[in-house]
Amino acid sequence: MHVFIIAGEPSGDALGARLMAALKREVGRPVRFSGVGGPLMAAEGLESQFPMGELTLLGVMEVLPKAAHVLRRVREVAARILETRPDVVVTVDAPAFSFRVGKKIRGHGLCHIHYVAPTVWAWRPRRAKMVAGFLSHLLVLFPFEPPYFEVHGLGTTFVGHSVVEGAADAAEMKAAGQALLARLGIAPDRPVLVVLPGSRSSEVRRLAPVFGETLALLKARLPELAVLVPTVPNVSRLVREMTADWPVTPHILEAAADKLPAMAIGRAALAASGTVALELALTETPMAIAYRTSPLSAMVFRIMAKLRFANLINIMEDRAVVPEFLQDQCTADNLAASIETLMTDEKARALQIEAMQRVMTALGRGGPAPSTRAARAIVEIEAAQRPAVRTA
Known part of the structure; x- marks a missing residue:
């Protein structure tokens, strides 16, 4: 079985590697x-056509000067796919690159499966119809996502979120x-x-800065407070600089292996809004979420977004x-009051932890690993589409 697989950033590299290992276990042939x-x-076992870093470096401000180079890479990858005609093409997230490749190879009788859905449930819902026009199938991380794409005729399979993959239980962490x-x-x-x-x-x-102000208030109320960061x-030096004058000296932890243990031992967490919420849920650490962006970005997001909540636990619940x-x-007074409650109020803590446990179960904890479920889905989809692909 020949699998052409594309990832464009470190998170996709991790997902892709787990998927490759699972495919080697699940496919009944080389x-x-x-x-x-x-x-x-x-x-x-992948020999990359070019360094993935060429795609990873694409931030918003870098897109225009590198657009010509990236588009050339899109053409090169699409040409390689059409030349080698793999049994299945798997693109992992990185929609800006993956979807351009997908549009170039559609109509050529290839099985193209994308792993990680665009967040049409949050904003730009018309993307669901767009991807249905060139994908063969979609593998998604959240159980509420399939209907957004199935309504447009795109077969969609929920496989679970990678946050639950290979994680120790809460007691071990x-x-x-x-x-x-x-x-x-x-x-x-x-x-x-x-923090x-x-x-x-x-x-x-x-x-x-506002987190530092929050710690000043908390220190007066919880004088023995210890802070893990x-x-x-990519931001460790900046974090050290920005936390140097915090009123509670933080322990900065740069090793990836320390992240989940630090979260697990925390009585509570103060975190930027993002996918880190799922890791905190995995470790059953009650949290308060904060975020600040520019006024213009905030205005654009309010206009385009469809969400009632920013936090994934709240979205799931x-x-x-x-x-x-x-x-x-996002003020020090608000944050300090919330964190103090989560540090001291057992009822408030229990309500969050119970919700976290439900969300982790919904995302696949306790069942087959998401990479295994994804690999099995790919094997089944490729086998089912094989006659149509070969005669297209």
Whole structure:
């Protein structure tokens, strides 16, 4: 079986690598991979057509100067696919690149499966009809997503979210968190707050100051408070700079292996809005969510967005379980009051934790790994479409 697989960013590289490993287990014949990916996919046997970093570096401000180069890469990848005619083409997220390739190969009798749906439930819903025009099938991470695409005739399979894949249970993660506290020299009876100011420099610059002000208020109420700040390499230096004058000296954690243990041992978390909410839900850490962006960006989002909530736990529950403090509501007074409640009020904590457990179960915890479910779906779809593909 020849699988042409494309990923365009580190998260897609991780998803793609797990999927490749699962396909090798699930396909009943030898599997050959080609396409575009990063180091994790290379470790599973992919020789990338060009460095994935060429796509990863595409931020909003970089699109125009690199547009010609990226479009050339789209043509090159599409040409390789049409030349080699793989059994299945799998694109993993990276819609700006993946969908351009998909449009170029449609109508050529190829089975094209995309993994990770565009968030049409949040904004730009017309994209659902657009992708239905060139995809053979769609694999999605959230159980509420299939109807958005099936109404346009696109077969869609919920496979589960990667956050639940291979994760230890809450007790094991808390034990790892206790070991982390011992390594950091933090007494096990001190209240621990996990602070996550974001993975983008713009997020860190906007949130670190108000988070520092929040800690000043919390320190007066919880004088023994310890603060853990898991971060990522691309903003770690900025995080250290922006937290240097915080009233509670934070423990900055750059190792990826420390992230979940730190979350698990936290009594509560103060976090930038984003997918980190699912990791906090996995570790059953009550949280308050904050976000600030530019006034213009906020106005555009309010006009285009369809969501009642920003936090994925609230979206899944369709109710306000996790406190959200966005834009003008993102103040030190609001954040400190919310965090103090989550640190001290057992009823408030229990309500969040129960919702988190439901969401994790809905996303696939306790069942087959999402990568396994995705691989099985791909095998079934490719086999079912094979006669039509071969005669197209």
